[in-house]
Amino acid sequence: MRCTSAVAAALLAASTAPALAEPTADELTARATALQKKLSGKGFTVVVEAPFVVVGDDAPSTVRHQATGFLRWTVGLLEKDFFKTRPDKLIEVWLFKNEKTYRAGAKAWFGDDPDTPYGYYSPEHVAMIMNMGPGAGTLSHELVHPYVEANFPAAPSWFNEGLASLFERPTEVHGHLQGLPNWRLPNLKKEIKAGTLPEMKVLLQTTHDGFYDAKFDAYAYARYLIEYLQDHGQLHAFYERFNGDPDTTGQVALEATVGEPLATFEPKWRAWALALKSDNR
Numbered sequence: 001m002r003c004t005s006a007v008a009a010a011l012l013a014a015s016t017a018p019a020l021a022e023p024t025a026d027e028l029t030a031r032a033t034a035l036q037k038k039l040s041g042k043g044f045t046v047v048v049e050a051p052f053v054v055v056g057d058d059a060p061s062t063v064r065h066q067a068t069g070f071l072r073w074t075v076g077l078l079e080k081d082f083f084k085t086r087p088d089k090l091i092e093v094w095l096f097k098n099e100k101t102y103r104a105g106a107k108a109w110f111g112d113d114p115d116t117p118y119g120y121y122s123p124e125h126v127a128m129i130m131n132m133g134p135g136a137g138t139l140s141h142e143l144v145h146p147y148v149e150a151n152f153p154a155a156p157s158w159f160n161e162g163l164a165s166l167f168e169r170p171t172e173v174h175g176h177l178q179g180l181p182n183w184r185l186p187n188l189k190k191e192i193k194a195g196t197l198p199e200m201k202v203l204l205q206t207t208h209d210g211f212y213d214a215k216f217d218a219y220a221y222a223r224y225l226i227e228y229l230q231d232h233g234q235l236h237a238f239y240e241r242f243n244g245d246p247d248t249t250g251q252v253a254l255e256a257t258v259g260e261p262l263a264t265f266e267p268k269w270r271a272w273a274l275a276l277k278s279d280n281r
Contacts, residue, residue, distance in 0.1 A: 022051045022086035031090055049093075051075075051086045056095040057105065058132070066095055066132065074140045074170060077177035078147055082163075082239060087146040092127040095139070102131035121145060137168040137182075152243045157211035158203055159242070159250060162222030166230065169281060179227055181278030188220035192270055197221065200266045204249040224273050234258065 023031075028048045035046045035055060045063040047054045049071055056063030071093065079086070094109070096102035099117050106112040106129050110122055119130035119138040128142050144164035148155050166179035191197040196216060203221050211218050229235040234257050242253035251262065258265050 022088055023090040025050070027090055028053055031092070035092070049075075052091050052093045054093045054095060056097070056132075057101050058095070058097040062097075063095060066136070067093075070136045071139065071143070073172070074143055074167070074177070077170075077172065077175075078143065078167075081176055081236065083147040083151045085150045087150045089126055089146075091146055092125070093139070094127055094129045095132050096130065098133040099131050102129070102133070105129070137170075140167045140170050141165060143167075152239075154248055155243075156204075156206070156248060156250065157208050158206055158218065158222040159226075161211065161219055162226040165219055165223035166226045178230060179223075181227070181276055181280075183280045184217070184220040184223055185273075185276060185278045186280055187217050188224055189274055191217055191220075192274060197270075200225070200262050200269070201249075201251060204251050204254070224276070225269065228269055228272055229257065232258075 025048075028050060031053045032046045032048045035044075035053065039046065039055070043057055045056050045058075045060040047056075047064055047067040049067040052071070052075075054063065054067040054071065056066060058066075094105065096105050102117075102119070103114060106114050110125050110127065110129060112122065112129070114120055114129070117131060118134060119128065119142060121128050121142050128139070130139050130142070132139070141164045144167060145160065148160050148163065152159075165184065167177065168184075169180045169182040171178055171180055188197070198216055203218060203225070206214060206218065211222075226235065229238050238250075238253055238257040241256055242250050245253050247253065255261050255265070
């Protein structure tokens with residue numbers, strides 16, 4: 001789930017290149033046909049689910065359900081609530097049924113030795129490689145990134161990963177996508193109680209490397225800042241303010257959204273986070 005330096009380079013290129021169109025139906029069909037030929041007899045099912053081509057090694061009915069069920073549902077709600085533009089590249093989504101086939105498949109088809117048991121995005125191959133054994137949370141996380149790239153290329157890592165992490169445990173409420181509290185919460189509470197979580201402005205000012213190499217749990221910090229905004233009905237307003245704001249840290253948009261400076265908002269956020277209940281799934 002980490003956005004590598006290669007991904008960062010891709011994001012920078014996307015922010016400076018002319019806008020491109022999403023893959024056409026003919027392009028998706030051609031890629032699916034080529035993959036079917038390449039993978040013939042190897043136990044894979046290939047499904048076009050625009051704007052992606054999905055490849056899976058589970059039973060054909062399961063792969064089709066994953067593509068037309070969870071993936072379609074997630075993409076539809078993300079596009080409804082946040083993203084007007086679809087990714088401008090043809091992305092393959094490889095869904096492996098367990099960790100064993102995920103690691104073997106990543107090695108066989110992409111030459112990769114994953115450093116995560118859950119899944120990752122390969123910019124080199126323009127593909128998401130997922131282990132579906134633990135569930136679909138990593139897939140919904142990773143689906144956010146190409147949409148952020150296409151719609152908010154200047155987004156800092158804290159927002160990109162915070163929004164993606166919010167939807168690691170997605171649900172639908174009144175026709176809108178929402179993230180439920182998840183397994184990242186206990187460590188956030190631990191750091192708040194220990195006094196090791198820095199001031200919020202430190203998170204907002206992190207560089208790409210500063211976020212991923214942070215000595216604190218930057219993922220949890222960003223995720224639960226985003227969840228606070230969601231739970232208080234302010235996330236969409238914040239996103240609209242932040243996207244295109246000259247202040248690329250998000251502080252100006254955040255203070256405008258919550259109606260107060262960080263100095264008074266942050267103690268309220270910390271109290272909210274400590275009181276938040278979760279079964280940590």
